Amino acid sequence: xxxxxxxxxSVNRRxxxxxxxxxxxxxxxxxxxxxxxxxxxxxxxxxxxxVADGTIYLYFRSKDDLxxxxxxxxxxxxxxxxxxILDQIDDPAEKLRRYIVFHLELVAAKPELMQVLTIELRQxxxxxxEYSPKGFARYxxxxxxxxxxxxxxxxxxxxxxxxxxxxxxxxxxxxISLEWILKxxxxxxxxxKVVGSEIAEFILRGLLVxxxxxxxxxx
Amino acid sequence: xxxxxxxxxSVNRRxxxxxxxxxxxxxxxxxxxxxxxxxxxxxxxxxxxxVADGTIYLYFRSKDDLxxxxxxxxxxxxxxxxxxILDQIDDPAEKLRRYIVFHLELVAAKPELMQVLTIELRQxxxxxxEYSPKGFARYxxxxxxxxxxxxxxxxxxxxxxxxxxxxxxxxxxxxISLEWILKxxxxxxxxxKVVGSEIAEFILRGLLVxxxxxxxxxx
Amino acid sequence: xxxxxxxxxSVNRRxxxxxxxxxxxxxxxxxxxxxxxxxxxxxxxxxxxxVADGTIYLYFRSKDDLxxxxxxxxxxxxxxxxxxILDQIDDPAEKLRRYIVFHLELVAAKPELMQVLTIELRQxxxxxxEYSPKGFARYxxxxxxxxxxxxxxxxxxxxxxxxxxxxxxxxxxxxISLEWILKxxxxxxxxxKVVGSEIAEFILRGLLVxxxxxxxxxx
Amino acid sequence: xxxxxxxxxSVNRRxxxxxxxxxxxxxxxxxxxxxxxxxxxxxxxxxxxxVADGTIYLYFRSKDDLxxxxxxxxxxxxxxxxxxILDQIDDPAEKLRRYIVFHLELVAAKPELMQVLTIELRQxxxxxxEYSPKGFARYxxxxxxxxxxxxxxxxxxxxxxxxxxxxxxxxxxxxISLEWILKxxxxxxxxxKVVGSEIAEFILRGLLVxxxxxxxxxx
DNA sequence: GATGAATGAGTCTTCATTCAT
DNA sequence: GATGAATGAAGACTCATTCAT
Numbered sequence: 001x002x003x004x005x006x007x008x009x010s011v012n013r014r015x016x017x018x019x020x021x022x023x024x025x026x027x028x029x030x031x032x033x034x035x036x037x038x039x040x041x042x043x044x045x046x047x048x049x050x051v052a053d054g055t056i057y058l059y060f061r062s063k064d065d066l067x068x069x070x071x072x073x074x075x076x077x078x079x080x081x082x083x084x085i086l087d088q089i090d091d092p093a094e095k096l097r098r099y100i101v102f103h104l105e106l107v108a109a110k111p112e113l114m115q116v117l118t119i120e121l122r123q124x125x126x127x128x129x130e131y132s133p134k135g136f137a138r139y140x141x142x143x144x145x146x147x148x149x150x151x152x153x154x155x156x157x158x159x160x161x162x163x164x165x166x167x168x169x170x171x172x173x174x175x176i177s178l179e180w181i182l183k184x185x186x187x188x189x190x191x192x193k194v195v196g197s198e199i200a201e202f203i204l205r206g207l208l209v210x211x212x213x214x215x216x217x218x219x
Numbered sequence: 220x221x222x223x224x225x226x227x228x229s230v231n232r233r234x235x236x237x238x239x240x241x242x243x244x245x246x247x248x249x250x251x252x253x254x255x256x257x258x259x260x261x262x263x264x265x266x267x268x269x270v271a272d273g274t275i276y277l278y279f280r281s282k283d284d285l286x287x288x289x290x291x292x293x294x295x296x297x298x299x300x301x302x303x304i305l306d307q308i309d310d311p312a313e314k315l316r317r318y319i320v321f322h323l324e325l326v327a328a329k330p331e332l333m334q335v336l337t338i339e340l341r342q343x344x345x346x347x348x349e350y351s352p353k354g355f356a357r358y359x360x361x362x363x364x365x366x367x368x369x370x371x372x373x374x375x376x377x378x379x380x381x382x383x384x385x386x387x388x389x390x391x392x393x394x395i396s397l398e399w400i401l402k403x404x405x406x407x408x409x410x411x412k413v414v415g416s417e418i419a420e421f422i423l424r425g426l427l428v429x430x431x432x433x434x435x436x437x438x
Numbered sequence: 439x440x441x442x443x444x445x446x447x448s449v450n451r452r453x454x455x456x457x458x459x460x461x462x463x464x465x466x467x468x469x470x471x472x473x474x475x476x477x478x479x480x481x482x483x484x485x486x487x488x489v490a491d492g493t494i495y496l497y498f499r500s501k502d503d504l505x506x507x508x509x510x511x512x513x514x515x516x517x518x519x520x521x522x523i524l525d526q527i528d529d530p531a532e533k534l535r536r537y538i539v540f541h542l543e544l545v546a547a548k549p550e551l552m553q554v555l556t557i558e559l560r561q562x563x564x565x566x567x568e569y570s571p572k573g574f575a576r577y578x579x580x581x582x583x584x585x586x587x588x589x590x591x592x593x594x595x596x597x598x599x600x601x602x603x604x605x606x607x608x609x610x611x612x613x614i615s616l617e618w619i620l621k622x623x624x625x626x627x628x629x630x631k632v633v634g635s636e637i638a639e640f641i642l643r644g645l646l647v648x649x650x651x652x653x654x655x656x657x
Numbered sequence: 658x659x660x661x662x663x664x665x666x667s668v669n670r671r672x673x674x675x676x677x678x679x680x681x682x683x684x685x686x687x688x689x690x691x692x693x694x695x696x697x698x699x700x701x702x703x704x705x706x707x708v709a710d711g712t713i714y715l716y717f718r719s720k721d722d723l724x725x726x727x728x729x730x731x732x733x734x735x736x737x738x739x740x741x742i743l744d745q746i747d748d749p750a751e752k753l754r755r756y757i758v759f760h761l762e763l764v765a766a767k768p769e770l771m772q773v774l775t776i777e778l779r780q781x782x783x784x785x786x787e788y789s790p791k792g793f794a795r796y797x798x799x800x801x802x803x804x805x806x807x808x809x810x811x812x813x814x815x816x817x818x819x820x821x822x823x824x825x826x827x828x829x830x831x832x833i834s835l836e837w838i839l840k841x842x843x844x845x846x847x848x849x850k851v852v853g854s855e856i857a858e859f860i861l862r863g864l865l866v867x868x869x870x871x872x873x874x875x876x
Numbered sequence: 877g878a879t880g881a882a883t884g885a886g887t888c889t890t891c892a893t894t895c896a897t
Numbered sequence: 898g899a900t901g902a903a904t905g906a907a908g909a910c911t912c913a914t915t916c917a918t
Binding site: 673674677708709710711714715 | 881882883884885
Binding site: 474476546547553554557560561599602603605606608609610612613614616618633637640641642643644645 | 693695718775776778780817818822824825826827828829830831832835836852853856859860861862863864
């Protein structure tokens, strides 16, 4: 081995385990988003990540495991960011506004990631038998917590079933995201904050106890 | 030919064309729902339909075509049924209630079908390049029409963007359906009408012009 | 059954067994020529013959059998015609000329048939294990007979091995036919008689005992 | 790494790329010759080559591509060898003798290869639509060149159409080869050189301008 | 650790053949 | 006898995964 090769090798070694893992997940996000889980070939992901096919299996047990790991790790970051934002707000109504805007901004900022998290998630839950995505559950739980908090403060109507409405609200947000993702952003008002606020106000109108007229977010 | 043979013959001929096609689609619904489109083997569908593998290809060009045909044909029936119900109602608010209840009752009555229509639909739009599900668009359009009608009657708020809210409402309904489908009905209030009404009232509260307090459906 | 149907039926019955068999073989010639034996589907042949798929199996044991029957029956006619022509000639050299011209005229007149007899024959001999085309052997034998007759009359050189030269002569003719068949007749002198005569003269020059300069055919 | 391991490694690496490709083509020649293109299963070829089924597809796009590659690559070698021989000869008549003997010796030495090149070739030209075998055309062209050269030297008769006679000569040689291939060599004089010379003399007698009695090859 | 050539299980699809009418 | 819908065996090809280097 020549000195040059050694140097080269040491440079390569500087690509730490964590970095290479990240590179693979980044590549997987792109490829899964473009082709779907089943349409994506492991070798394409390897190509996109700049590693050999076999290398993927040094970091992930299988293609399934890659998808699951992708879910959990990316959701972890998202949830942490969102948690941090929500922790600085007291008013549950305002928290709800921020939750919605946060989600839509995420879709605008990282469409491929959100496409994978949104579309493939549903598929996966079925084909990967024992996998029930924890990260997603926690993301939903944050929404449920806002609802319950608002109900305990007597700001939100108490007769609403939190489990059901948590889903319904998420569904509304998610479906908007989906259309955005599938058709491109041109056909909708381009500013996620605007759309988010509109949806938030709509939902709050149904949610708030009557006397309080809700106030739009000032961004 | 004896009378018995004639009967036999007429019975066997009844398993002809349309009926056999229906048997295959019925089987496909079950198998796609259980395994997902990619996880489903054509031979499994053939088994479930009680026909030979090759027979599937007498009725459908390919596995893809089977999925697409399934979509369009089943949506056709659903849309016709729904249309008929909505045509008998004048009040847009009441139409909205019925739309929601109709959908949830469908999910309760035919979970496998709705699972395929709901989950596989999204996947398919991407992997089957040129396919953009018309039936689904028409189903959504019915919802959009209700919204616009309500806005023109000054019953629904005019400031809401119909395209966005059509999606948001559908998303809310769909997500509820999804949870029902994936987790089973036990964990939610079991009566679709009740859940449907709750969601309808929630949405109407956001949707209706303020002076009109909405009235629950009497089923 | 109405009178019309009866008439119809009687008309259909007028299509005799032999005629229907002929129709199938005619169709098979066309389809085999266009697609090759393996590329041809039984259902295509049935279509071309105007019969149902199953009907083919009332006349032939299998697709293989259809090809073989086609060989033997068409060769039978060809050989009979050729035999008749040759019987009216005494001079072996002239017989040879006629043999060659006969073959090339056949190729020009019935290219599909000759294509099947020529090209598929070779394939078949191998894939249909136990089949060794008798008709073809007899066709070749006619050529061998001319050679031997010429040698016995001291017109053709005796040192030539009849078995070998029978093949060589046939090969020369056949290859010309082949190019004609594959590329179309435009690129060669279009008159089979002319080409046939040229080839015949060429061959006779090698074949005839030296003192006799051969004389071209006057057509 | 021990010396043994190195050797092992170098040995294994010798089974790399080109050699494995060659192994597959060798196997394909055998199997295609025995079963024909359509009768040959890819898995049989893989078995014969000592590789897995999938490995074939690392070297060839498809079964069709394997056949075509086989044609072109083997013809390339043959043409180069033949060219080299012909380049050392001046006399067109002698070139023709060598061409014929070369071909027959090839058939005797590598019957399977020649069977595939000879028989499958014809089939292929039709079933692989866009493929027109270049290697074969060049092989024929060599024969055409000899003819034209002889005509320009006033050794061969000028009235003969080179395109036609090129085909006719090839057909004669090819047909002899074919019988050899199909029936085995026992039924013909076993020495290719002898048969080749006989045919060559026969053809030259037709070809040469009259005054020159041709002289047999002394091998 | 990284590589990527090799593996071979898995599946859609075709089509010759059958047989109930 | 004729039909043609149904059959199901067979095979080319893909691609996740492995493992020798």
